[in-house]
Amino acid sequence: MAEITAAMVKDLRDRSGAGMMDCKKALAETNGDFEAAIDWLRAKGLATAAKKSGRVAAEGLVGVAVKGTKGAAVEVNSETDFVAKNDQFQGFVRTVTELALTTGDDVAALLAAAYPGGEGSVQETLTNNVATIGENQSVRRAAVVSVDQGVVASYVHNAAADGLGKIGVLVALESAAPADQLNALGKQLAMHIAAANPLALSEAELDQAVVERERSIAREKAAASGKPAEIIEKMIEGGIRKFQQENTLLGQVFVIDGKTKITDVIAQAGKAAGGPITLKQYVRFQLGEGIEKAESDFAAEVAAAAGKQ
Incomplete structure (x- = not known):
């Protein structure tokens, strides 16, 4: 049995929104496996879907x-947010993005x-x-559409x-429609x-491993309902369609009007522009997504340092 620490319970609570005791039980049930604990909580109806980005810790631009x-998007990381305000660093990121x-x-x-x-x-x-800046930096990733x-x-x-920030998005629209209308859309x-x-452009492009993970969670939730097998299958499929x-x-x-599906927004824009519009590709880079920085206990560090005197 893996040791379940208070820090692990706190991290799971921050990530899932579930109660402390539920998080502790989830970690115990899954032998300390963090992702499995999230799935356990969700299957029990004790947590919402895991946050896509997790705890973002990397800095940069x-x-x-x-x-x-x-269009190109590039992420360049640094150790502190202070460097992101440095003219030399900003100039480097801008130049490297154009090179991409x-x-x-x-x-x-x-x-x-x-x-x-x-x-x-x-x-x-x-x-x-x-x-010259005195801080470690790295070019993490690049994408072109x-x-x-x-x-x-x-x-x-x-x-x-200009062109630099915490989240960068590119949208590639294929169409013969006027450029000003396409740019506005x-x-x-x-x-x-x-x-x-979004996780993907369309259902066909969704990672099937992610879909199957959701299917497993939906199946466990549905099974707990005690309903007949045929109803359970419909519940599972309904949950997957919603996901x-x-x-x-x-x-x-569409977040701007809160009611129209994106596919319909594009179709309506094409009708207004007098020709079809296809959303061919998109890129979304969020600074530091998927990277976690180890948190330190400042008081413990001071105590440890004092003990070495």
Whole structure:
């Protein structure tokens, strides 16, 4: 049996919203497996779906850049938020994002590219920045979207400067409709994506492992109802349909009006523009998502340091 610490219980409570005793029991039932404990709580109806981003701890900036019918997003991490306000760091992120329009999604290729106006590669410039700014930094990821005809719209949430912020979104709209109408639609869709954080564009693109995990939770919930087998199966399928609608961009309800599905928003915009519009791709980068920084107990650190005197 794994040791269940108070810190583990607190983390699970913060993540799930369940009570302390329920969290402790969930960890005990799952031998300390955090993700399994979340599923256990959800199956018992004691927690909502796990937060998609978890505890965000990394600092830095997300950059977005658009040129013609192509857009790029890049995340560059630093140790503290203070560095994100540094002009040198911001200039680096902006330049590297623009470079990604050419190098593409491959971070290794981006780091190997020649840094404009510099004496060396992006990696060499990054190494120099670490030395001069005095804080570790890294280019974490990059993504590029494009269309043959249409526009790529961008949006930055919590902007620190033009094209730089905490959340960066790109929306690729394929269409022969006027660019101004496409840009207006793309900006609204990008704002929706920033707020709603869909897992995928469509049901077909959802990670099937995630869907099966939801199916297992739905089955356990339905089984606890005591209803007949045929009713249970309908409950399970209904739960999965709801999950797919709520977590795919095309199935979500538009946050701006709170009633229209995104797929219908696009169809209506195409009708108004006089031609079909296809949402081909989107990218949503949120600073530090999926990265957790170990929390320290400051009082314990001081006590430990005092003991070493």
